[in-house]
Amino acid sequence: MSCIETIQNYGLRAIGRGERILPQSDITLCEQFVLIGSGLLWNIYFAAIAVFLGFWFAVALALGKNSHNPFFRKPASAFILLFRGSPLFIQFFFAYEIFILLPKVGVEFSLAGITLSAELRWLSAAWLGALIVLFLNTSAYSGNIFYGALQSIPKGDLEAADAYGMSPQKKFRRVVWPTMLRLAWPSYTNEAIFLFHATALVFFSAFPSRQQSGDALYYANYFADKTFNPFVPYPIVAFYFIIFTLVIIVLFGRINRRLNRHLPKAQRARLKMPRQLMR
């Protein structure tokens, strides 16, 4: 089987298209590259959606934690504490067990509608259940980053906005929001990279993979078990992840440059591979 055929057969294997049966023996390098690459689609799917949706929830959490009103501050702080203080691995397990129990509890309510119970069953599948956990987790971490940025907005800027007679909404839109984003962006980039890496946990925690369609690490582990040679598949995973980490850095770097465009060159924060771990 040539490599082109392998790509046709296994290129979309991770999302259930193409050949059903995974290569069993005489595994070629091409097959490993293609299948692990196809698994990476899951990692990208989880990371992209969780980061995009998490961003908005994180802003809400940060504003909540920064609020003077305890009605907003307490729940936001508690949420951030809960998700930052416990391991993601345990969160996956806990959420999965809850998601399994939910449809059973739903039966007792009974006849609330067939569509509802069907949707609840989706919760225990990785594509939705794990995505929800990742979304909540990244929201908590990013929320804390944004909260830190809100705290370090220069007082003078806020006072100047007041002195100009800006309304609270206008002040938020013109001063608080852009400054918060600019200050938080390097750490937020770090968090996005971490979340992308954390997606590799999904199929190794409670969430089962259906029809052997899993993420990049899932296939790497499969090949390592089959060939008993970890020195080929894991470096391939590393290769893919490094490439996509660099892609994230370039994308977020573009946004960073835009956020900093009004500043003199020397003051701009540069983005690099994370030097310091933020989690």
Added chain:
Amino acid sequence: MFEFCASPDQLETLRWFSCYLTSGKHLTFYFSFIVVFVLLALAAPSALLFGLISATASRSHNIIIRSIGRTYIAMVRGVPDIAFFLFVPIALDQAFEYIRHKTKCPDITDPVRQGNDFVVCEVAKLPLSSAPQNMHEIYGFLLALLAYAIIFGAFAGNTLFGAMQAVPKGQLETAEAYGMSQRQVFRRILLPQMWVYALPGLSNLWMILIKATPLLFLLGVEDIVYWARELGGAKGSIFTYPHPDWRAWYFAGLLVFYLVFTGVSEWALGKLMTRVNYARTQTARKPKNPKPAGAAA
């Protein structure tokens, strides 16, 4: 454990739970929490040692040593740590067995990799197939520990390297001007000064290490996650303590355990940080308000 536990199906709720939660399996479950602490107690210092070695190597004047140190430190960035957790133990296991195979059975010339198999001679196996079961478990735990040390050593190396760079150059030059050797400068100036700069990064690392402990489950160690799944699963009437699926409760318990653990750690590290910062600001202030001679004790 208690005498009244002989026939649990007769007991009322409170007593039933006091029996259930002290059953033999549950005591093993509680013991596995100690495994977590043992892992942390061993992994943290060994990771710190790996970090210290790699950070020192990264500052070496020898280009080979320096590039080895920097590659090791850079290794963990860009790749998920869980990939390393899956890779390092099996890679180390094969490396150890390969070395033993080469030294103990030099007359076997067959290649070690035959198709999809990894074949070493009988005496090179680790642990020996005749070894008792708990030797296998201890070997598995040690491999896991080494994996933690290598991965978190690279993280720590990153932090310590940054901290070493942050020590003011003038202090090191002054020490050299006093005629100290490189070794003395390292031991007397760089090492003690570095910790202040490394502390925030290291405390962050400690929190990450705590939150990485459940990954032991992936390495095949019977840890708290394993037992929570095992004990929480639904038990039919053939069991002494039948109950429905309680895994959610068990994982809620683990969640609380980690929340308390990270909470206490954060509090303790915060205390340490204020102390260190206090000491630093005091020393920084000294030249401005010199104490009268003899007052300093």
